[in-house]
Amino acid sequence: MPHFTLYALTGHWGPNPIKVAAFLEQFGFDYHVKLLDMNSTDKETGVKGADYLEVCPNGRTPALIDHKNNDFIVWESGAILQYLANKYDTEGKYGGKTPEEKAIIDEWLFFQATGLSVPQGQLFYAKTSWKGKYDEDAPKNVIRRFSDELQRVLAVFEQQLKKQTEKHGGERAWLALDRITVADFTTLAWLGLLPNYGEPLEVDLAKFPYIAKYIERCEALPAVKAVRAQIKH
Amino acid sequence: MPHFTLYALTGHWGPNPIKVAAFLEQFGFDYHVKLLDMNSTDKETGVKGADYLEVCPNGRTPALIDHKNNDFIVWESGAILQYLANKYDTEGKYGGKTPEEKAIIDEWLFFQATGLSVPQGQLFYAKTSWKGKYDEDAPKNVIRRFSDELQRVLAVFEQQLKKQTEKHGGERAWLALDRITVADFTTLAWLGLLPNYGEPLEVDLAKFPYIAKYIERCEALPAVKAVRAQIKH
Numbered sequence: 001m002p003h004f005t006l007y008a009l010t011g012h013w014g015p016n017p018i019k020v021a022a023f024l025e026q027f028g029f030d031y032h033v034k035l036l037d038m039n040s041t042d043k044e045t046g047v048k049g050a051d052y053l054e055v056c057p058n059g060r061t062p063a064l065i066d067h068k069n070n071d072f073i074v075w076e077s078g079a080i081l082q083y084l085a086n087k088y089d090t091e092g093k094y095g096g097k098t099p100e101e102k103a104i105i106d107e108w109l110f111f112q113a114t115g116l117s118v119p120q121g122q123l124f125y126a127k128t129s130w131k132g133k134y135d136e137d138a139p140k141n142v143i144r145r146f147s148d149e150l151q152r153v154l155a156v157f158e159q160q161l162k163k164q165t166e167k168h169g170g171e172r173a174w175l176a177l178d179r180i181t182v183a184d185f186t187t188l189a190w191l192g193l194l195p196n197y198g199e200p201l202e203v204d205l206a207k208f209p210y211i212a213k214y215i216e217r218c219e220a221l222p223a224v225k226a227v228r229a230q231i232k233h
Numbered sequence: 234m235p236h237f238t239l240y241a242l243t244g245h246w247g248p249n250p251i252k253v254a255a256f257l258e259q260f261g262f263d264y265h266v267k268l269l270d271m272n273s274t275d276k277e278t279g280v281k282g283a284d285y286l287e288v289c290p291n292g293r294t295p296a297l298i299d300h301k302n303n304d305f306i307v308w309e310s311g312a313i314l315q316y317l318a319n320k321y322d323t324e325g326k327y328g329g330k331t332p333e334e335k336a337i338i339d340e341w342l343f344f345q346a347t348g349l350s351v352p353q354g355q356l357f358y359a360k361t362s363w364k365g366k367y368d369e370d371a372p373k374n375v376i377r378r379f380s381d382e383l384q385r386v387l388a389v390f391e392q393q394l395k396k397q398t399e400k401h402g403g404e405r406a407w408l409a410l411d412r413i414t415v416a417d418f419t420t421l422a423w424l425g426l427l428p429n430y431g432e433p434l435e436v437d438l439a440k441f442p443y444i445a446k447y448i449e450r451c452e453a454l455p456a457v458k459a460v461r462a463q464i465k466h
Binding site: 057058069072074075076077078079080082083086087099100102103104106107109110111113114115117118130134136139141142144145153156159160 | 308375
């Protein structure tokens with residue numbers, strides 16, 4: 001029995017399960033990935049099926065089961081990262097050593113979850129899935145609304161990464177602190193989509209050089225490579 | 234000098250600053266509210282003005298300054314609640330006493346921030362502000378998309394509050410644990426909008442009896458009353 005079971009989506013896994021998988025790899029934890037089918041209500045394999053709704057009442061991935069802690073269940077990627085940090089990173093290397101470090105990490109953790117994922121996710125849906133769902137092209141102002149907001153939010157990340165680079169140097173320019181933290185694991189999974197999905201997302205990374213460098217550094221992490229390798233097969 | 238400065242929006246404050254204000258009231262902390270003008274770039278009074286962007290690079294409220302901790306600044310309402318809990322609630326009454334309690338609190342904290350506020354906020358915008366911004370009625374499928382999702386998410390809250398009521402009794406049926414936690418402070422500010430904005434949000438609280446009771450109990454809290462009283466004047 002592996003230490004953890006992680007739930008993700010069949011095929012691409014989804015950015016939120018990837019956050020957790022990369023963090024588990026960083027720790028060197030042993031985990032099993034259980035894949036669920038998107039939009040399916042199949043009892044055993046559906047993300048909206050009865051079995052998974054017992055694990056996660058929201059019917060979304062990821063969720064994590066900790067088999068070495070009485071099969072403790074936690075869902076919501078932000079909560080999972082915090083649980084792993086609180087439970088297994090007792091020195092606060094990734095989760096923060098003081099309330100002040102924790103606060104800076106949490107700022108960027110929540111900003112990714114609420115600020116970045118909304119326009120990026122909604123814009124991607126509008127460009128790729130709206131027509132299949134609603135039998136019309138996505139209205140132009142829907143695209144405008146979420147594209148404008150995505151550009152604004154990316155500029156906030158760009159500015160922060162520039163600041164961090166000037167303060168700590170390029171190799172230690174992580175999002176929250178001068179070392180990699182849960183704020184980076186939550187963010188790399190979403191920003192990491194930009195090189196492949198720049199076109200539907202209307203994002204030209206040449207305009208965000210600090211983000212582009214950050215993505216390169218994140219993708220070069222052994223933990224991230226290990227996750228991407230599993231998804232490709 | 235009060236212990237804290239809290240930034241909120243002129244007029245209604247906004248649900249996210251209200252989360253923080255209610256939690257500060259619960260602790261009995263002394264705080265000053267600095268109001269900023271929405272959409273304004275005025276240097277001193279604008280939420281997108283130069284002065285406030287120094288405090289919060291995202292140009293959104295709330296942000297909090299802790300004057301008894303070297304004017305330490307924290308922004309993102311979820312991060313602020315966690316900071317207050319980590320720094321001042323050292324026994325974990327509101328933030329959780331164990332990694333497992335913290336995980337359950339975090340699940341609902343993140344679910345509010347990412348699950349509830351997106352459809353509720355987007356639907357409210359579509360119904361009340363879309364026309365002013367884009368010079369057209371909000372497209373019907375925008376309304377359908379966020380209304381469907383809001384109903385789905387509210388059903389998840391309803392089911393959880395039902396479970397908590399059956400497990401702990403009506404008076405201790407808080408969202409995450411059998412006592413009030415930061416998960417409730419984050420949620421009460423958003424669910425608390427439903428009685429006044431049920432019509433634009435297309436939410437009939439008669440269909441969500443556990444949520445309706447929960448809102449009543451939250452609004453009856455002295456901490457919440459103290460906040461609402463300040464906003465009304």
